[in-house]
Amino acid sequence: MTMHNEKIVFFDIDGTLLNHEKKIPVSTREALKTLTENGVHVAIATGRAPFMFADLREDLGIDTFISFNGQYVKHQDKVVHTNPLSRDEITVLEEEAKKNGHPMVFLDHEAMMSNHDEHPHIMKSMDDLKMHYPGYDPSYYHNREIYQALLFCESNDEGGYRDAYGNLDFIRWHDYSMDVIPPGGSKAKGIEAMIEHLGFKRENTYAFGDALNDIEMLKFAGTGVAMGNGYEEVKQVADYITDPVDQNGIQKGLKKVGLL
Numbered sequence: 001m002t003m004h005n006e007k008i009v010f011f012d013i014d015g016t017l018l019n020h021e022k023k024i025p026v027s028t029r030e031a032l033k034t035l036t037e038n039g040v041h042v043a044i045a046t047g048r049a050p051f052m053f054a055d056l057r058e059d060l061g062i063d064t065f066i067s068f069n070g071q072y073v074k075h076q077d078k079v080v081h082t083n084p085l086s087r088d089e090i091t092v093l094e095e096e097a098k099k100n101g102h103p104m105v106f107l108d109h110e111a112m113m114s115n116h117d118e119h120p121h122i123m124k125s126m127d128d129l130k131m132h133y134p135g136y137d138p139s140y141y142h143n144r145e146i147y148q149a150l151l152f153c154e155s156n157d158e159g160g161y162r163d164a165y166g167n168l169d170f171i172r173w174h175d176y177s178m179d180v181i182p183p184g185g186s187k188a189k190g191i192e193a194m195i196e197h198l199g200f201k202r203e204n205t206y207a208f209g210d211a212l213n214d215i216e217m218l219k220f221a222g223t224g225v226a227m228g229n230g231y232e233e234v235k236q237v238a239d240y241i242t243d244p245v246d247q248n249g250i251q252k253g254l255k256k257v258g259l260l
Helices: 026-037 054-060 087-099 120-128 155-164 187-198 212-220 232-237 249-256
Strands: 008-011 041-045 064-067 072-075 078-082 104-107 112-114 148-152 169-174 177-181 205-209 223-226
Touching (some): 026 249, 041 054, 041 187, 064 187, 072 187, 078 187, 087 104, 120 177, 155 169, 169 212, 187 205, 205 212, 212 223, 212 232, 223 232
Parallel strands (some): 008 041, 041 064
Antiparallel strands (some): 072 078, 104 112, 148 177, 169 177
C-alpha cells in the first residue's frame, strides 16, 4: 500500500486534542473534520492504552493509532507493531517497588490491573485522567503481553529506579506516577512502524504534542508542532509552536503548517 504524497497527522490526546477538562474544543473538532475532507489522514499517538480512548476514536472517526507511547500500533483492524515489556524485568522491578511501598499498575491492550487495591497515589493520578481506579489483580502480568506499566512514586524517589533499571525507560507524566516502557520505545518508533506499513513518506508526517513523551515524535515527524500549553523542552524541539489547546491551538497550528 503506497500513499505517495499523501499527508498524515499524528495527534497526542491529553493537552493536545483534549483540554484540561478532558473535552475536545469545538475548533479542534471542526479542524479535524476539514482535514479529513481535504484527504489528509488523521491518527492518534498517545501514552494511553487503547481501551482508554476507544470512545474518542469512535467520536472522531479515527481508526489509526499509536498507543502506550509506541508499544502497540494499530491501523483499522490490523495490529502493525507491538513491543511488550520483558516479564523478567517487570518482576524484578515490582519486587523492588513493593519494598519501597510504591504500587504498580500493569496494562495490556485490553485492561489495566493494579497490585494495590486502594492507594492514594493511584487514586489521584486516575482522577486527574478522569478514569476509574484499575481492577485489582497482582498476577495480571504473569501470562499476558504487558506493553506499559505505571510506577507510583514521587520525583524525589525516581532516581534509584532510573539508575538500577537501565533496561527500562521511565517517563514521568504525573506528580505521583511514571510510565514504564521498553528501552528506546517511543511514539516516534510507533510512527515509524505505521508509516512504513502504510507507505507514507516521513517528510509528509506531522505531529502535535505538549508533553515530555512527545519529544521524540516531534523530532521524528517531518513537521513537529508543540502546543502553547506544552513543556518548554517540547517547544525547543518543535518546528512550530501553536497556541494553547483552549485557544484554538490545533486549528491555528494546522493553518501554520499549511494543512488548513
